[in-house]
Amino acid sequence: MEVDFNQPISHVIRAARRQRQLSQYSLARELATISGRPTITRDLVARWERGHQIPRLGTRQWLSVVLQVPQERLDIAAAAARRRSRLGHAVVTENAPASPGPARRAQGTPALLPVFRSRVQAGILAATLLNPDRSFSLTELAEHAGSSLASVDKENKLLEKAGILTSRREGTIRLMRAAGDGGPLVGPLTELMRLTYGVPQVIGEEFGAVPGVVRIVLGGVWADRFAGIPGPAPESVELLLAAPPGRKPDERALRTAAKRTEERLKRPVHFAVATLEPDLDTLQIPRQRPGHPVVEVAPIRPRVAPQIAGVALTGNEVVTQLLRTGQLEMAGGPAANSQPFLQLASKHIASAEHLTDASPDSAFVLLAQAAQLIGSALLAQQGLRASAAAPDHVVGTAVTAQFGHQFSQVEALRQRARELQTPTSRDSHVIPAEAKTYLGTVRSLLAAAAEVMPKLGLFG
Known part of the structure; x- marks a missing residue:
């Protein structure tokens, strides 16, 4: 079995849950039923997926059954999570908050974009405005924002009242999305979110489309701000791209991804390519300062793989x-x-x-x-x-x-x-x-x- 020794258990649980098309509530319900432990709740699953808590050995055995993931894989991922916790790394997927600190930290003013009063508000706007064709449940927005359902619901109501978000119901589920006619502020606000909280999504989309890139790690000043360390705004983006041994990504595709990322984020992108290694510390991010946090970015694969451009377009x-x-x-x-x-x-x-x-x-x-x-x-x-x-x-x-x-x-x-x-x-x-x-x-x-x-x- 080929295993990425660096991937923490939070990523493994989330990926396996989504592959099985389960919500956090559904996973908690199945675990509670099959294990006979009613204490397994959606909030506990959310803590696992945000990296706030590592499932114990007995729980990992049940997770293996429900998620159809070998227990050995979960045990290795749990060890990776403990190792990262000792090293002080911030590990996130998509737009979730980077550092697993106290709950109040997610509620405070975001160092990455201090014009917002909370990271919850910023996380909701990043998810909805950067994905205008998609509707989100309160649970999904809570995952993105790294907060409770009550806090997310409060922010959603304020944003809906302002005309930035709109909602609809499917049965008992309330779905939120960006308002299609949100007025003249939506365009500038979307661009602001893209340049700040949207960095992981843009990077995941562009470099995730390059064959051979299986891991993306983001560091530098942006990662500091995302982790809550105050300071000046990041002037560039520093990346490490990891590929399996013997499968080097195409240089042209990497340059195209970097160029598109720079166009979308309006700042330089510096990246290095390395072979996957079992220890995160052996992988060097360009311009990364020792001891500072890094952010794990999930590669976002296109549903239809784009062909290599082969025609000259007159336009x-x-x-x-x-x-x-x-x-x-x-x-x-x-x-x-x-x-x-x-x-x-x-x-x-x-x-x-x-x-x-x-x-x-x-x-x-x-x-x-x-x-x-x-x-x-x-x-x-x-x-x-x-x-x-x-x-x-x-x-x-x-x-x-x-x-x-x-x-x-x-x-x-x-x-x-x-x-x-x-x-x-x-x-x-x-x-x-x-x-x-x-x-x-x-x-x-x-x-x-x-x-x-x-x-x-x-x-x-």
Whole structure:
């Protein structure tokens, strides 16, 4: 069995739980049932996953059964966690707080971004604003923020009242997400979170997409601030990338990841590549000061692995300009998955086909939305998306510049659909023949996008 001796048990439990698609509550319930120990609660599971507590040997035996992980793996990970605790390392995954100190420390002013009154608030904003297409349960936000459900719920209500977050219910579960129409403050606030608390996510997305990178460790001034050590804002990002013996990551892919990371974080990135070793101290982070904390970053693998870029895109300069002006932004991880866009576009097209005679206006609106989704899919395949503050035409502008005149229909359909929203306009109605014509147009866009996508790689 091949084992990473450095991975702490908090990471092993979290990864195995998510692989089995269990919530922290579900895992606690299964453990309590199978072990006959009602004292195993969701809060205890949360403490394990945040690194605040290491499960005892007897509990690890039950964890092995429920999570379907060999007990030897859990024992090795528990030893790694104890070793890190002695060395004083801060170990996190995604945007959770770095240092396992007293609970009140998570509530205090964050050294990384002291304009917020608490790390709980900052953690919630980082999770929701940096993942605008995803909804979070209170439990998931509590994991991100490293706090109790009560504290997270209080902050959520304040942010929802301010129009930054929105909520909905699925049964008894309340889900939160970034408000799509959160006003002019959402764009700047999202960028602020990306440059501070979003550093692990951006790094995990960009370097996690490089084959051969199996471990990422972040150090330097940023790690100091994230761990709660006060001081000046970090001017650069220092990384150590670890790969298995004999599997060195591609240099070009690493440079592309570094360039994209620098573009997204607006600061230099210094990285070194090393072979995995059983002792964290043998791995040297560039510019890392002895005795200072480090942060373990979870590689975020793209759901659809991007192909190596093999085509020359005529719109590179246009896209670069849109990135420079903030109308487009780089995205990674699940946000760089084009398939959900294409699947929803296909559903819109199928629904529009049934409405062309009975309700051609409705059919046309669905087709216009499908065209926008196709354009967004082409951008996502390149690790791009429209920013929160971007004008409505940016998707059509980008894909037309890159893929030719056929894709000018993305913007043309959007403008025509906007006219339909003004019922008093003389152009506010679509006849069935027009709807049927555009049904074929959007189908051809979908086919063209499917043809070009295998040739696309990450933009950068």
